[in-house]
Amino acid sequence: MSRDLRKYSRQTSLRLILGGIALVLLVGGGLIYLVYGPTAAATGLLCIGIGLFPVLITLIFLQVIDWIVKRANRE
Numbered sequence: 001m002s003r004d005l006r007k008y009s010r011q012t013s014l015r016l017i018l019g020g021i022a023l024v025l026l027v028g029g030g031l032i033y034l035v036y037g038p039t040a041a042a043t044g045l046l047c048i049g050i051g052l053f054p055v056l057i058t059l060i061f062l063q064v065i066d067w068i069v070k071r072a073n074r075e
Helices: 005-036 038-074
Strands: none
Touching: 005 038
8 A cells, every 4th residue: 555645635635626516516406406496407507517617627727737747857
């Protein structure tokens, strides 16, 4: 068993982020559905998805930068 704490930290952060997104989608969408109905829930999930799009683009950008830096450090 390895003790790579950076890998563990990265894995834990990813799990927390995914759990938070799932919580927002499930609880937020569920509450909208219960209070306003299925059409409003679909619209709410669409808005939540559009709101998460900049976060996704930022994460992809940071992953690309990380990959470039790791590749440059190997050489």
